[in-house]
Amino acid sequence: MINLHEVIETNKMIEQENLDVRTITLGINLLDCAGPDLAVVKQKIYDKITRIAKDLVAAGNKIQREYGIPIVNKRIAVTPIALIGAACCKTADDYVSIAEILDKAAEDVGVNFIGGYSAIVSKAMTASDELLIRSIPKALSVTQRVCSCANVGSTRTGIDMNAVKLLGEIILETAKLTKDRDSIGCAKLVVFCNAPDDNPFMAGAFHGISEGDAVINVGVSGPGVVKKALEAARGADFETLCETIKKTAFKITRVGQLVAQEASKLLNIPFGIVDLSLAPTPAVGDSVAEILKEMGLEYAGAPGTTAALALLNDQVKKGGVMASSFVGGLSGAFIPVSEDQGMIDAVEAGALSLEKLEAMTCVCSVGLDMIAIPGDTKATTISGIIADEMAIGMVNQKTTAVRIIPVYGKKVGDRVEFGGLLGHAPVMQVNGFGCDDFINRGGRIPAPIHSFKN
Known part of the structure; x- marks a missing residue:
């Protein structure tokens, strides 16, 4: 049961730390x-x-x-x-x-x-x-x-x-x-x-065939809240760091649970899931990359980034699953480039490359997201990037995705303005070596051996 006291407790998060129901x-x-x-x-x-x-x-x-x-x-x-x-x-x-x-x-x-x-x-x-x-x-x-x-x-x-x-x-x-x-x-x-049937976030949301006639799914967002909480844990050990993230994720998710219950009641439509994902925005202070910096990295992309992101993702899930009756969707930490000012800063500083982002997707909740690349990138190169990301998801039994934007007429170093929550992005360098013969083989890459679990 959620009471008004829990909502009042979140006022500071809403007013000062960019907490919202996305x-x-x-x-x-x-x-x-x-x-x-x-x-x-x-x-x-x-x-x-x-x-x-x-x-x-x-x-x-x-x-x-x-x-x-x-x-x-x-x-x-x-x-x-x-x-x-x-x-x-x-x-x-x-x-x-x-x-x-x-x-x-x-x-x-x-x-x-x-x-x-x-x-x-x-x-x-x-x-x-x-x-x-x-x-x-x-x-x-x-x-x-x-x-x-x-x-x-x-x-x-x-x-x-x-x-x-x-x-x-x-x-x-x-x-x-x-x-x-x-x-x-x-x-x-x-x-x-491995797309989930109940993801509430765009552009990948669809109503899966395992779902009922209608359902309410809610996605919450609170990178700024987590960052603020971690400021009080500077210099502390990893156990303290984990506890801080976990407790904060619990509070954030309770807000999502409340909204989901109220929307379900008002619309007379069943509540489905709360998605725990930390979804950043271009607003300063509402950034997953800034959380990683608060953990002790100079920039997202520095050595240690994948470990820090893995820790963050795990603790968000551990805190969130106790706060909602049903958790689903993607649930974790998003790392879109254009929608996260800290990610943009890291790319522009030279700390974050496409290859490092790919490594980070092994432990985050989605994949290569909102990445601008040169408009003259070959179709087979884009397909190769997709294939790499799909392999990470397939082998690791997790959801991964690619939302990549070859910006027509733009080259590496240019900046692209998308506006609103989509933000802006620097055009990133893509590996120029070819993969045409690999992509043109056609057919299907078979499932890994650990998929046979009947």
Whole structure:
């Protein structure tokens, strides 16, 4: 039971340390909208989303007013659209028309993003999956709120390298079609391994087929709170450091639990999960990289960074799981470059490279996130970066992802402005050696031996 005393205790965190609920995400099952007639399917999709989500924004605003807890985003996640459109979409443009309906529904109910323009292709692509993936560049260029993802690998099935190759090309095409906005379309596209069904964070959210008809998932954020707590533990041993993070994560997660319960009650929709992830913003003091510095590193990327991030991720989970009845999603520490001022500073100081970021993804909760690279990077190079990250997830039985932005017309050292929570980023150096013959082999990388646990 959560009482008002716990909310009052968080006032300082909210007012001084950038604590917020990053998102209330309403998951909606669209399987009953599928059918052979595209026009009918689109109408069913629009009607169902607008009916179930009509009060989502109002509920979030009411909770924010009543408890004084900032709720930054209200979002929707739907069943992967490659499943919904399989019977009615014969061309890529058919899928684009569904993206436009999703965008209209999101606009009409007032949410800022809608996720689920997605395909789950960890073993192989169906014709429908491939059509949707090929439609992504146009879909993201003609919509404002639609987010897309593809799950191309898993520990149980291996990695679909045909999809990996295709997505390298798709990312470049998306960058080109949104070049007038610094290729921002790529910021709305994530490639996953082991994608969870209940992730509330964009751009990778979708409503998995293991979920019910509708569900409320909440993502909290509190890097600034953790950093402030660690300031009181400077010079202390690792045991003290761990206890400080764990206790702070507990308090942060209790706020998410409260918001989830209240939203569930107001909307009469079941509570799903609280995602424990520390999600940074471009605001000064709201940074995962600053937490790593507070632990004793000169910059994120210095020797010891991976160990520090592993410690942080583990203690956040240990503290958070005791604070919520259901924990899920990604849960850990995000390390996006453009959304974290400390990460940006580390890149500009020369302390953080793409290769070091990849090493850090072995112990963080997501992967290579919001990284700007030169616009002339080859598609096969992007596919190679994706393949490396998918292998980390597959072998280590964890969720990993790639959200990479080849910024059209930009080169290493340029700066890109995305705006809002997406922030800004320096364009990072990419290894220039080729991997064309490797990516062009096609087929599937098989699952690792430890996947056979039946």
